[in-house]
Amino acid sequence: MKTWHYALIVFLGGCCLGILSTFVKLAYTAGYSMSEVTGSQVFIGTIIIWIVTLFIKKKKLHVMQTLKLVLAGIPMGLTGLLYYQSLQTLEASLAIICLFQFIWIGTLMEWIFYKKRPTSGKILSIVILLSGSVLAAGLFGDKIESISLHGMVWGILSAFTFSVFIFLSGIIGKDIPAIQKSALLSTGGLVVTFILFPPFFLVDLPTVVGIAPYGFILGIFGVVLPPLLFSIGMPHVGPGLGTILTASELPVAVVMSALVLSEHICMYQWAGVGLILGGIVVGNRKY
Template sequence: MTLKGILLVLLGACSFGILSTFVKLAYAEGYSLGDVTGTQALFGAVLLWSIFLIQRKIQPANHPKPVIKTHWIKLVAAGFFTGLVSLSYYQCVKLIPASVAIILLMQFVWISVLLEFIFFKKRPSRSQVLAIAFILVGTVAASGYFEQTGTALSIAGIGYGFVAALCYAIFLMLNGNLGNEYPPLQKSALMITGACLLIFIILPPSFLFNGALAGSLLKWGLILAIFGTVIPPLCFASGIPKIGLTLSSILSSAELPVAVSMSAIVLNEQVNFLRWIGVIIILTAMIIPNLENLKKANSFSKT
């Protein structure tokens, strides 16, 4: 366990957390869902493949090559769910406040537990059930349900948020069970390539021909690609092996307060005290199930 590993995982989580704010700013300049998701996926794929090829070129000739068992097409197909996450989450951000959209995305925690039970017959532990209850209570508070503002959240926006959470949970399940023998950069590049293909099929990349890249779309696409598809995989690939999966899961929850804070500071969205309490409840729910595993890991390392 090293400070470097902790900082890397935190950087990756915080990088994810600022995406929704940048997406809102891009929408404010008139860009569409296809522009935002398409440029992020395209630039992300180009950057990841470039870094991977450079890394492979500078590796020593005697560097051991991994034994590949998973066909690359499976990783590209798994990347479709990354594309679905981007499409549904960024559409959610378009319809409701970014500070609420991130709350809906965090529902992937209990959805992941449900999927494990359905597909792998893995019963949730008591701490997981308690965490799910906390997440549901925290979601109600953090969403602003108790605020008497007279404005209702978009039902479609809420729906897209839950679809994003479901797709993210499926992606995590596939990511944890497919292609672990690949170098992390290559695996990420293959998945982002799949995401790019799916996005281009659903929303053809008109920005490549209509001159949008000559404007600020180039800037937003690069920002979203760097903070959404390049920095997190690189940080997690380097940081998680240093500190372990359990502590990494706890630190990754930093994405939530970062996203809500950016929404309040940059977008001037109202996040009152009760909503912050909801955020804290959700964070607590995400941390508690991992504390026991962290204690076990620490005691094991001492022995």
């Protein structure tokens, strides 16, 4: 497989994440709490990926290898919890801008741990992406009357944990089948989610039945596919370029808001989407 194929796989992983915010909003509108939404997402998603592993050839792992992969999945679980928490007190546009900081955080981590200084092209790409994110998120549309400091902190923390997850996806378990690796990563996310938010909703049958459709969609696009796609692509593109490719999340979120939620998207927001896609091309130009 050529390198640009791996870049495309990571790009698609970011697209999957962009679908989540729309269905989280739908679940909140239906009256479900954050703990129920996140709990159903990780529970159903983890079950699905483990079922898939039954039909593949798996590699026998030592206890420490298994533990490392499960621990590496913890940042994935924390990202969802922190981001959904930020949405409780922040405008959605501000929350996603906070999460979007993973772009430069990932490049900084690559510089610190790999001693790989970002090129001028990569820096230009990050500037374009961040500029596009401000436009695409619609910060200039509605007046933001108040900004929650706590919400900002949760959002920035979600960017950090997401960057850590992307970084770990590229360096741990490179020789392990992607589906098997994804299942263990998802298990780590499940464990930390249920520790912080015990799944009491699972004993309430009406709640389980009602939230199951949301949990299924969120589980597929938030738990099953992203770790799987990142496990395949990240080891070949690296965390710096990987975070740039994952910026595909925001354009997809904007398009989904327009198509599913019927939200009005201004011209400057579409311009922001175009800038983000252009920034991804700039950062990925060598492929």
